[in-house]
Amino acid sequence: MSIFVNKNTKVIIQGFTGQHATFHAEEAIKMGTPIVGGVTPGKGGMTHLGLPVFNTVSEAVAATGAEVSGIFVPPPFAADAIMEAVDAGIKIIVVIADGVPVQDMVRVKRYLVGHDSIIIGPNTAGVITPEECKLGIMPSHIYHKGNVGIVSRSGTLNYEAVEQMNELGLGQSTSVSIGGDPVNGCDFLTVLDAFEKDDETKAIVLIGEIGGSQEIDAALWAKENMSKPIIAFIAGKTAPPGRRMGHAGAIISGESDTANAKMKRLTELGVHVVQNPAEIGVTVKEALGS
Amino acid sequence: MDIHEYQCKELFRHYGVPVPDGNMAFSPDQAASVAEKIGGDRWVVKAQIHAGGRGKAGGVKVVNSCDEVRKITDHLIGSTLVTKQTGAQGKLVNRVLVEKAHNIDKEYYLGLVIDRLTQRITLIASEEGGMDIEEVAEKDPSKIISERVDPAVGLTDFQCRKIVSAINIEPKYFGSAVKLMRKLYRCFRDKDALSAEINPLALIDGERLVALDAKMSFDGNALHRQAEITDLRDLNEEDSKEVDASGHGLNYIALDGNVGCIVNGAGLAMAAMDVIDFYGERPANFLDVGGGASPDKIANAFRIVLEDPNVKVIMLNIFAGINRCDWIAEGIVQAIKDQEINMPIIIRLAGTNVELGWEIMEKSGLKYIRAEKLDDAAQKSVAALRELKS
Numbered sequence: 001m002s003i004f005v006n007k008n009t010k011v012i013i014q015g016f017t018g019q020h021a022t023f024h025a026e027e028a029i030k031m032g033t034p035i036v037g038g039v040t041p042g043k044g045g046m047t048h049l050g051l052p053v054f055n056t057v058s059e060a061v062a063a064t065g066a067e068v069s070g071i072f073v074p075p076p077f078a079a080d081a082i083m084e085a086v087d088a089g090i091k092i093i094v095v096i097a098d099g100v101p102v103q104d105m106v107r108v109k110r111y112l113v114g115h116d117s118i119i120i121g122p123n124t125a126g127v128i129t130p131e132e133c134k135l136g137i138m139p140s141h142i143y144h145k146g147n148v149g150i151v152s153r154s155g156t157l158n159y160e161a162v163e164q165m166n167e168l169g170l171g172q173s174t175s176v177s178i179g180g181d182p183v184n185g186c187d188f189l190t191v192l193d194a195f196e197k198d199d200e201t202k203a204i205v206l207i208g209e210i211g212g213s214q215e216i217d218a219a220l221w222a223k224e225n226m227s228k229p230i231i232a233f234i235a236g237k238t239a240p241p242g243r244r245m246g247h248a249g250a251i252i253s254g255e256s257d258t259a260n261a262k263m264k265r266l267t268e269l270g271v272h273v274v275q276n277p278a279e280i281g282v283t284v285k286e287a288l289g290s
Numbered sequence: 291m292d293i294h295e296y297q298c299k300e301l302f303r304h305y306g307v308p309v310p311d312g313n314m315a316f317s318p319d320q321a322a323s324v325a326e327k328i329g330g331d332r333w334v335v336k337a338q339i340h341a342g343g344r345g346k347a348g349g350v351k352v353v354n355s356c357d358e359v360r361k362i363t364d365h366l367i368g369s370t371l372v373t374k375q376t377g378a379q380g381k382l383v384n385r386v387l388v389e390k391a392h393n394i395d396k397e398y399y400l401g402l403v404i405d406r407l408t409q410r411i412t413l414i415a416s417e418e419g420g421m422d423i424e425e426v427a428e429k430d431p432s433k434i435i436s437e438r439v440d441p442a443v444g445l446t447d448f449q450c451r452k453i454v455s456a457i458n459i460e461p462k463y464f465g466s467a468v469k470l471m472r473k474l475y476r477c478f479r480d481k482d483a484l485s486a487e488i489n490p491l492a493l494i495d496g497e498r499l500v501a502l503d504a505k506m507s508f509d510g511n512a513l514h515r516q517a518e519i520t521d522l523r524d525l526n527e528e529d530s531k532e533v534d535a536s537g538h539g540l541n542y543i544a545l546d547g548n549v550g551c552i553v554n555g556a557g558l559a560m561a562a563m564d565v566i567d568f569y570g571e572r573p574a575n576f577l578d579v580g581g582g583a584s585p586d587k588i589a590n591a592f593r594i595v596l597e598d599p600n601v602k603v604i605m606l607n608i609f610a611g612i613n614r615c616d617w618i619a620e621g622i623v624q625a626i627k628d629q630e631i632n633m634p635i636i637i638r639l640a641g642t643n644v645e646l647g648w649e650i651m652e653k654s655g656l657k658y659i660r661a662e663k664l665d666d667a668a669q670k671s672v673a674a675l676r677e678l679k680s
Contacts, residue, residue, distance in 0.1 A: 076514055098581075101512035102404055103441075103482055109409045110441045125611060137581070137612045139641045154557020159609045160664055163640060180556060183409045209557060212406040235560035238567045239576065240545060259564075276568045277561035278665030 002129040002174040003149065003194040003201070004092050004118070005068055009133050012066040012090075013038040014057065014073055014081050017048050020096075021072035024137055025049060028070075031140045033133045036064040057088040068092040070126070070135035078122055079104035082185075086117045094135040095121030095185065105183040119185025125155025125177040136177070146171020148284055149195035151188055152207035153180045157235060157277070161205055164281025170288070173201040180209065188218035196226045203229045203288050205280060206271070210236035210259050219269040229287040232266050233274040234259045291508045292340045293522045296387040298504040305477040307470055307488075308500045312389030314338065321363035322356045324388040331355075332391040335362045339381040340527040342505070343373030349383070352391050359388060384526060392500070397490035398457055399423055400471070402478045404485070410438040411478065413445060413471065417457045419490035445475040459499075466499055481519055482512030531594060538590040539580055547572025549671050550601035552591045554579050554608050562607045565668035571675055574601045581612035588621025592629060602678050605636045605671040607664060615639045615647025623654040634659060634674035638667035 005011070011028075015021045016038020026049060029035055037052040037060050044055030054060040057069065069090045073081045078097040085093045100122040112119065120127055126136015130143040138155060142162050148170055152158040155177045162172065176191050178184055188206060195201045208215035215234065222230055237259040256262075267273045274283045293301075296314040303309060311328045315321035325333045337349035344350050349371045351362045363386050372380035397419030405412040414436045418426045427434050435456040437449040450468040459467050470491075478486050488501040513520045525533055535542035541556065549566050553559035556578045563573040575598065579591055595601055608618050622637065638661040639647045651658065659674065661667035 075511060099511040101482055101515075102484060102509050103411075103479065103512070106404065106410060107441050139611045142641065152557070154555055154561075155611060156553075156555025156609045157557035157561050159611055159641060160558055160561065163609070163663075182406050183404060207557070209560065214406075233561070235557050235564060237560075238545070238563040238573055239560055240543065276565060276665070278565055278663065278668065 001198050001200045002132065003191070003198050004120075004127055004174060004176065005129050005133040005135065007032060007034065007132040009034060009068050010064055010066045011035045011068045011070065011133065011135060012057070012060045012064065014069055014071045014085065016040050016053055016072075017043055017046070018072055022049065024070075024072065027140065028134050031134055032131065033135070036066055057084045057090065061088045061090065066090065068135065069094070071095045071097065071121075073097065075099035075101070075122070079108050082108050082119060083111050086112060086115050090117055092127070093117055093119045093185070094124065094126050095119060095179075096124060096126060096137060097121070098123040100181065102181070102183050105181065109183065118190060120176060121179040121185055123181045123184070124179035125158060127174065127176045129174045130172055138175075138177075142166065143175060144171035147173055147200060147202040147288075149173050149191075149198070149201040149204045150175040150207070151191040151195070151204065152177050153209045154207060154235065157207050160277070161207060161280045164278070165284060168281050168285050170281065170284060173198060182212065187214045189214070189221050192218055192222055192226065192230070196228060201228065203231065203284055205284060206230055206232040207280075208232065208234045208262065210234070210239055210262070211257050213257060215262055216265050219266050219271050222271070223269050229272060231272045231274060231280065231283050231287050232263075233277050233280055234262045234266070235277065291510050291513065291519070291523055292527065293506060293508070293519070294338045294340065294385070294524065295336065295504055296338055296385075297522045298506045299387075299501070301477060301481070301506070302474075302501055302504055306473045307477065308498065309504065310389045310392060310500055310502065312387055314385055314387050315363060316385050317367070318360040318364040321386055321388050322360045325356050325359040328388070328390050330390050333359055334389050334391045335359055335366065336387045336389065337366045337371055337383040338385045338387055339371055339376070339383055340524070341371075341373050341375040341381055343375050344371065347371050347373040349373070363388075381527070392492070392494035393496075394490075394492045394494055394502070395496055396493040397502075398459065398492070399426070400474070400488040400491045402474060402483070402486040405438065408438050411441065411475070413437045413439065413449070413453060413475070415453045415457050419492070423489065439475065444479070445472055447472070459493075463493065463499055470499060481506075482509045482516055483507065484509050531597065535577070535590075535594050538587055540587065540591055540594065541576070541578040541580065542594055543576040544598060545573050545575050546600070547574045548600055548602040548675055550574045550595035550598065550604040552577050552579060552588070552595060552604065552606045554581070554583060554610065554613055558607065558609055562605065562664065562668065565664060566605070566671060569668055569672040571672045574598055579613075583613050583618060583621070585617055585621035585624050588618055589625040589628065592622075592625035592631065596629065596631065601633070603634045603636065603671050603675045604631070605638075605667055607638045607667050608640065610639070610641035610643065613642065615641065615643045616650060619647040619650035622658075623650060623656060626654075626656050626658075634671075634678070636661050636667050636671045636674065638662065638664065
């Protein structure tokens with residue numbers, strides 16, 4: 001098994017005929033991703049990469065039975081595209097766009113109430129189940145099948161962790177980048193919950209950052225609800241204070257959101273915290289061995 | 291994106307949030323004429339810089355004559371103000387705000403933020419106005435009242451009344467306080483703000499509430515639909531190197547160490563800095579080249595990093611996903627040749643087209659230190675720096 005996407009997932013691409021979407025859809029198809037069509041308003045009826053193009057997500061879902069969508073539309077139009085996918089009943093929505101206005105995401109999150117879609121992103125490298133299905137911009141050749149689930153904010157730091165694991169012969173069940181935006185789709189907790197329920201996943205790597213409290217919230221939940229080991233790293237120990245967002249948010253939550261404060265709290269909550277980001281791989285190996 | 295207090299107050303006037311009479315001035319004469327136009331016999335002259343803590347640093351003065359307005363303005367403009375938010379280098383004052391001075395009966399705090407936890411716009415208020423709100427939050431969290439806004443209906447009257455009552459505003463000001471809050475929210479929503487702060491919101495002359503100070507910050511990602519806000523940008527207030535970098539699609543922040551860092555992706559860039567710190571040295575900067583880095587972008591990254599005289603060693607760490615190592619390598623070669631760099635350069639390449647990237651580096655015949663991994667790159671950078679120091 002895996003989480004969110006696998007070789008049987010019917011995938012559509014929104015903004016299908018655009019340059020970036022085309023490039024990444026071709027890459028995904030090469031890897032075996034079951035893309036069944038795409039959406040570009042005004043280009044319905046065309047064929048692109050040998051697949052049908054639809055005007056709306058609803059039409060695409062009706063014709064193909066798609067359950068997952070990769071959104072490649074530019075940031076100013078991303079919020080509308082997400083809500084269109086939610087409205088059409090898409091279960092997993094991956095939003096690549098980097099630069100979606102924050103208040104757009106506030107409205108999207110409100111729109112999501114009462115729907116059970118999971119939004120991954122925006123500002124994400126995407127989600128990949130190695131050798132089966134990818135929606136995103138990550139280099140798929142570095143990912144290999146295995147038993148470690150990865151959830152990160154950053155894309156490139158996710159690749160870094162994967163390479164470290166590869167050298168030790170550790171593969172991934174699924175890797176999810178939830179994105180670096182202050183108001184994002186699904187949080188760490190949602191992904192941890194999915195990994196806990198997945199038989200193939202034996203350990204989880206969680207890569208967080210300074211700002212906000214999502215990592216702590218997830219660890220608090222995991223302490224009560226998870227049996228699998230979590231290995232975590234929080235980036236930004238050397239980042240200058242005051243140069244980050246969510247400062248006022250931290251006032252309300254009452255939790256400190258510096259890297260050191262988060263790492264300390266995670267350790268208290270039973271998470272295997274990595275101090276040196278170059279040691280993520282070996283720490284996973286140790287956790288799996290114990 | 292931040293704006294000046296006087297610009298924020300203009301915006302408030304437009305939305306009907308009450309502010310004192312006043313105007314901005316670039317010179318002592320202009321300031322005196324603003325004071326004359328406002329009338330009265332007491333004014334406040336406020337230095338306009340993008341940083342808080344101006345009062346304690348001497349950037350806000352109450353004066354009793356137009357002559358004094360002139361004198362204080364002359365003193366402030368061209369001076370460098372060091373506040374607890376500016377850093378030791380301070381900020382140059384280019385303009386002042388001249389306002390009518392009022393008798394203050396009571397001060398409150400009012401703010402709007404986008405709360406990461408609830409992912410909603412949240413109204414924050416406190417009875418302890420005029421103070422540093424973070425200090426209030428630390429000392430007595432019960433003094434901080436908040437209401438989160440449902441974006442589908444906006445900030446409601448009843449929520450404003452809850453706030454007004456909780457911070458003990460007198461009943462006779464309930465109506466005007468509720469109106470003020472709703473207008474502030476409308477401004478916040480319309481203009482794609484990330485934060486708005488009125489500290490203090492003051493009850494003045496025993497008769498009305500006004501925003502004595504005003505501060506707003508806007509979403510850089512929404513400026514494509516906020517032309518009016520974009521026009522308010524004051525590049526003099528921003529770090530010139532950061533502006534230079536962002537003009538080339540690079541995200542740069544200066545730090546105080548000796549290892550210049552060029553990395554792709556914000557997360558990996560922070561991690562690269564963290565590993566250098568782990569081995570006992572300090573990064574000189576944060577620099578994220580982003581996705582789709584062209585040779586030209588890489589060359590600019592080198593140029594910007596090298597402008598910092600503290601940089602003794604450069605560590606380039608690229609894990610290409612959407613990027614391509616061959617393009618990056620071309621950029622490195624171009625930069626080293628054009629800019630005649632003769633300090634140790636440690637290069638780590640991984641991901642898309644990595645073999646092609648190394649091939650270009652090897653063919654170039656240039657001197658560099660090859661690293662295979664993040665840890666390796668950091669250790670080699672630290673070792674190279676220590677050799678130079680010894």
